[in-house]
Amino acid sequence: MRYVTAGESHGPEEIAVIEGIPAGLTISQEDVNEQLARRQRGYGRGDRQKIETDTVTFLTGIRHQITLGSPITLNVHNDDHNNWSKIMAPNEPATSENTLRKVMRPRPGHADLVGGMKYRHHDDLRNVLERSSARETTMRVAVGAVAKKLLAEIGVDVHGFVVNVGPAKSNMNDLIKYKNLQELRKVTESFDTRALNAEADEAIKEVIDKTKRAANTVGGQVQVIATGMPAGLGSYVSADTKLDAKIASAIVGINAFKGVQFGGGFENSEKYGDQVMDEIFWDEGRGFYRGSDNLGGFEGGMTTGEAIIVRGVVKPIPTLYRPMQSVDIDTHEDHRASIERSDTTAVTAAAVIAEAMVAIELSKAVLDKFDADNIERMKEQVAIYREELRKF
Ligand SMILES: Cc1cc2nc3c(=O)[nH]c(=O)nc-3n(C[C@H](O)[C@H](O)[C@H](O)COP(=O)(O)O)c2cc1C
Ligand SMILES: C=C(O[C@@H]1CC(C(=O)O)=C[C@@H](OP(=O)(O)O)[C@H]1O)C(=O)O
Helix, strand or coil: CCCEEECCCCCCEEEEEEEEECCCEEHHHHHHHHHHHHHCCCCCCCHHHHCCCEEEEEEEEECCEEECCCCCCEECCCHHHHCCCEEEECCCCCCCCCCCCCCCCCCEEEEEEEEHHHHCCCCCHHHHHHHHHHHHHHHHHCCCCHHHHHHHHCCCCEEEEEEEEECECCCHHHHHHCCHHHHHHHHHCCCEEEEEEEEHCHHHHHHHHHHHHHCCCCCCCEEEEECCCCCCCCCCCCCHHHHHHHHHHHHHHCCCEEEEEEHHHHHHHCCCCHHHCEEEEEECEEEEEEEECCCCEEECEEECCEEEEEEECCCCCCCCCCEEEEEECCCCCCCCCCCCCCCCHHHHHHHHHHHHHHHHHHHHHHHHHCCCCEEEHHHHHHHHHHHHHHCC
């Protein structure tokens, strides 16, 4: 399975093409729209989310809500394009009228300056920001929705949630310390993470309100837990076959993500071996299992069969309403950076995007290992493999 996205933030459309989804998977627009709506919620976002109601249209690869095995094209319209139709017109030549709202003073922390230097966009850094904008993550979440549907067919569930926003810890925090697997299972089973993603708790709201009043921005951490993956996906044999490495790359590939860890992650560096390794047990019903999940579900780049626990670090939003020092790319004079309409924080959306990225990487691993032509055959093969593992 592979995918590509296309689209500028204020251009007419966002597109994703996915290749390699097996035939026979049932998927509706509602399945995707539900995930798109989760990405749009979250306290602290700017006014753009009031303009957009992200809804998907299937253009190819699906017939009567069932995948055909051919490339799937997903399309989300940018409602805000109406306000930018001249400035973003793909089919009209540049005129003095449609090249207004130029961005000449790059924002520290955004892609403006380096993107401009790399692609020679010295006349307008908008040519960079339109694609470097996290608007593109709409389509990753849409692709992730298809991946989540595929994974659900084999009992794999992926949840993303907020750990903290700046100094404010989510009220989930005590419960996500995964002291032992029982506790972790309790968390993943008993929480409606959709509700959590929709609402920030009071402490978080307070931090965001204070940050907004100060014309500042704030980041945080998100965590994704995936349950139900069989052991042995990914491999230790070569660096580029390690599934934890692929997930790490997918997480850091999300806009503003600057760190990633599995299980106890960085905290494990302060502990001793007997506090970190996950002891091995066996019983007839389950086969091999672990007494803890400090390593986040990976050994040797392979799934252990325990929950996959991935955490990502999200930096604060670069655009500041009280802008920092920058330099005009035309005059080379000192200036405050450009201001574009912006979020105060997007950590809640980031949790939903991280969830989508983990789901995509897990789906790729499943489709690499098992039949990718037909969903029923894939499920049969997964069942046979699980039984083999149970008897090992
Ligand atoms: C959901 C989401 C929303 C974002 N919203 C904004 C925003 O409103 N303004 C902004 O300057 N950056 C925003 N960002 C961050 C930038 O897209 C990101 O910092 C930029 O593309 C540079 O990439 P890098 O931070 O990965 O180096 C957002 C990121 C995410 C994940
Ligand atoms: C559009 C989205 O996020 C955008 C991400 C973003 C950035 O620079 O990354 C800048 C802002 O764009 P605008 O100036 O149009 O408001 C955010 O709103 C979205 O998440 O759907």
